[in-house]
Structure formats: C-alpha cells, structure tokens
Amino acid sequence: MTDEADPILRRAAWRLIPFMSLMYVASFLDRVNISFAALTMNRDLGFSPQAYGFGAGIFFWGYFLCEVPSNLLLQKVGARLWMCRICVTWGLLSMLTAFVRDPISFSVLRFLLGAAEAGLYPGMVLYMTYWFPSSTRARFIALFLAGVPLSNVIGAPISGWLLGVSGHGLHGWQWMLILEGIPSLVCGIATLWLLPDGPAKAKWLSPHEKAVIQAKLAAEPPGALHGFVEMLRDKRIWLLMIPDFSIVIALYGLNLWQPQMVKAMGYSNVQTGFIVALPYLLAMGAMVALGASSDRSGERAGHVAFAALCGAAGMAGAVLFSNHALVFASLCVAASGIYAALAVFWTLPSSILRGAAAAGGLALLNSFSNLGGFFGPYLMGWARQQTGDFTLGMLLLTGMLVLAAVSVIWIGRTFFRTQSS
Numbered sequence: 323m324t325d326e327a328d329p330i331l332r333r334a335a336w337r338l339i340p341f342m343s344l345m346y347v348a349s350f351l352d353r354v355n356i357s358f359a360a361l362t363m364n365r366d367l368g369f370s371p372q373a374y375g376f377g378a379g380i381f382f383w384g385y386f387l388c389e390v391p392s393n394l395l396l397q398k399v400g401a402r403l404w405m406c407r408i409c410v411t412w413g414l415l416s417m418l419t420a421f422v423r424d425p426i427s428f429s430v431l432r433f434l435l436g437a438a439e440a441g442l443y444p445g446m447v448l449y450m451t452y453w454f455p456s457s458t459r460a461r462f463i464a465l466f467l468a469g470v471p472l473s474n475v476i477g478a479p480i481s482g483w484l485l486g487v488s489g490h491g492l493h494g495w496q497w498m499l500i501l502e503g504i505p506s507l508v509c510g511i512a513t514l515w516l517l518p519d520g521p522a523k524a525k526w527l528s529p530h531e532k533a534v535i536q537a538k539l540a541a542e543p544p545g546a547l548h549g550f551v552e553m554l555r556d557k558r559i560w561l562l563m564i565p566d567f568s569i570v571i572a573l574y575g576l577n578l579w580q581p582q583m584v585k586a587m588g589y590s591n592v593q594t595g596f597i598v599a600l601p602y603l604l605a606m607g608a609m610v611a612l613g614a615s616s617d618r619s620g621e622r623a624g625h626v627a628f629a630a631l632c633g634a635a636g637m638a639g640a641v642l643f644s645n646h647a648l649v650f651a652s653l654c655v656a657a658s659g660i661y662a663a664l665a666v667f668w669t670l671p672s673s674i675l676r677g678a679a680a681a682g683g684l685a686l687l688n689s690f691s692n693l694g695g696f697f698g699p700y701l702m703g704w705a706r707q708q709t710g711d712f713t714l715g716m717l718l719l720t721g722m723l724v725l726a727a728v729s730v731i732w733i734g735r736t737f738f739r740t741q742s743s
Contacts, residue, residue, distance in 0.1 A: 326534055330527070330531050330535060331453070331458065334453055334454075334521070334535070335454070335465070338517070339462060343469035344469065345405070345469070345509045346442070346470060347470075348473070348509050349439060350473040351505070353381065354577050355416075355481050355499065355502050356378055356578070357577060357579065357582070358495070358498065358591075359485075359495035359499060360378075360581070360582060361485060361581060361591055361594070362493065362494060363495040366495070367422070367423065367424065371707045372703045373428075373703075374703060375699045375700040375704065377425060378432065378700075379695060379696035379700045380429045380432050380436070381433065381439075381695065381696070382574075382695035383693070384440065385695070386436075386689045388437045388441070389444065389688055390682055390686050390689060391440075392441025393448060395441070397448070400519040401445065401517055402518065405517055407510070408439060409506050409509045410510035412506055413503045413506030413510065414503070415431060415435045417503035420492070420495075420500045421496070441685065444688040445685075446466060447463065447684050448684050448685075450462055450463065452520040453520070457617065458617060460617045460622070460665070461617050463668050464609045465610060467609060468609055470602075471605040471606045471661055472606060474598065474599060476599075478598040479592070479595040482581075482591045482592045484498035485498060486591065521536065558733070558737050558738075559686065562667075564725070564729040565730040566694075568630075569660060570664070570691050570698070572637065572719040573661070574694065576660065576698075576719065579706075579715070583640075584598055586712075597650065600650065600654060601650075602657055604654045604657065605660075605661040605662070607658075608659070609665045612666055622667075622673075622738065623730050623731055623734020624734070626666050626726075626727075626734075627663075629659045630660075630724070631659070632655055632658065634659070634724050635652075635655060635659070636654070636657070636658070637717075637720040637723065638652075639652030640656060641712055641713040663726065670730075670734070671683060671684060698719065701715055701719070703715075705718065
C-alpha cells in the first residue's frame, strides 16, 4: 500500500501545496508589510515606537478571538468556500489600512485584519491531515510554510521600492498597502477552483486513487484524539503552547522590526528591502531541509529544539556584533532557525489530533500561541522606547527561543517518546 500511495500523495502535493503556499505568501505579506510602511508611515502620522508596536501586534488579538470558531466553520462549510472568504476579507481590510489617520484607527483595522485572517494557518494544517499521513507531514508542512519567508523574499524589495511611489494624493506606504492587498483577492477567487474540500472531491483523482489515500490515512498509528472535549482535556495541547508561543514571539518581534533595524544602520529604503529579503531566502532552504531530516529520522522535538537554539544564537549575534557583515549573517541564522523550528513543531500536535479535535485543537493552539505576535512587536517597541536601541528587545526574544528549546525537549521526551512521527 505504501508503494502505491506514495506517487499519488506526491501528485496531490504538487497540485495543492504550491497554491496553498501562494495563499500564505499573500497572507503573510498583508500581515507584515506594515513593517515597511512604518519606515515612512510612523513619521507621516506621528506614531511613537510604542504606538506602532501596539498597533502592529493588536492584529493577533483579533486572530486569537476568531481562530477556533473559524477553524470549526472550515470543517463544517468546507475548505474551498471558507478559504475564499478568509482571503477576500483580509485583502480588503489590508487595503483599507492605507487610509488610517491615527493610532486608534490603525489599531482597529489591524485588529479586524487579524479577525478576518483567523483560521488560515491552522485551517491549512487541518486540511493537510485530510490528505497526508503523519509520517510525511513535516516535509509538506515545511513546503507550505515556506510561503512565510517567501513573502518576505518577494515582498521586502517590492515594499522598499513602493515606498518611493506617490501620486493621486497618496504616499508611498499607502500605495504599497493598496497594491499588495490585490493578490489576496485573486487568491480568494482562485480558491473556488483550485482547492477541493478533500480527496473525495478532487476531480483529478480516480476513484481508486481516492480509496488508496483513504486507506493510507486510516492506517495511521492509534492514540489520536478525535473529540473536541477530549482534546480540551488533554494536557499535551496546553503544554505545546509554551514552545509555540516562544517561537512566535521571536518570529514577529524580528519580522515587524527588522526593516527599521536595518535602516537604522544607514541604508536606504530600497537597500533595506533587499537586505531584509536575504535572511528569509535562506530560511526557506532551512525549513525544507529540517523538515526532510525530521521525516527521515521520525524525530521531532530534537529538531525543533536545535533550530530554536540556532535562532537564539542569531538573535543575540544581531545586536552583540557591530560589524555589518556579522550582523547580517546573524539575522540569516536567526530567521533560518525560527522558521525551521516552527515548521517541524506543527508535526507534534497534528500527529495526535483527528476530526473535530484537529479542527478545534490546531486552532486553539495556534490562537493562544499567536498572541506572541502581539507581545513580540510590542515588547520590541517598549524596549526601544526605554533604551533607544534594539539590544534589550532582541535579547529578551533570544531568551524566549531558549525557553522554546528547553520546553519542547521536555514535552517530547515526556509525552511523545513513543510516537514514531
């Protein structure tokens, strides 16, 4: 059965994951392009570092409140229609952010953007459980998540360039937010044709191929949680929030402040865009490589911990070194470690959740952990306002990555030792 299933799963991956990754590129671009807008928006609107950090991070409170309901609705309505709704609403709200005038309107629209986008990431992880067995999931999650650094590779140079565009009474940062919201609308409409609700609805699979996938998934190892209430009572889901939160707080603390860090070194907006793109280009390779290594060995927690510690070393080096080349190298290590850790991490919860437990559990875990996306940028803004530089904030985020490494090793050894996946 394994030999027969493998080529079918590979074909499914080629049909689904590039588009899923493209959706996440658009999503993440609309989520973090505010970091480039801030290079001129903060001055135009008179935002303090703390006001910007709060508004950038409040996105994740909207995400937190709507994540579980959104994922449960995805399971009920179907991936095709629900992902279309998510993409279209967040694209429109991202474009509307171009017209904010003060910290209050900025924070309100960022909150609504988070609410609109809630459910995309855990929904996609849930969707992959409909198609791919746990033994192959790390590489597929890594390929999907490669859309996150890819959004920065593509978006950073474009965003830096768009900041210099003006006309029709709009500043460059406003044109950037408007134009970069359009791909989300296109992805939303395309979802109706390109994302079947599951193998049973895929017109490009024969009845026999559908049966092969179903049999492969039915042969998963025992011990998974199926009920929503059963999931809520399982301590593993709640404990996994510790490493996930710790990774996410570092990810967004770096993401939403890195352009300002680089520009403060004396570079132009366009130069900043190209410099910021490099760490994310390398992070894509690190994610795929670590995901493949984890699938080959069947080991998860150790891979997550190794990547988190690499990220911690890079974060510390970025502010402790003074040589620009060493700073850029450190940022590359930081981004590679953070994103690779996150990609492999999601194989742990997805290996023990099925059905309603998967829909609710993945969303619950992601919603709580993504609050790190609020605290990371806000912490960086607070630290910079207190000290005048980025050192304290980056070192605090370094400590969070160390916590992620230590906690995931303990969780893995205590609760996942018997899991081959």
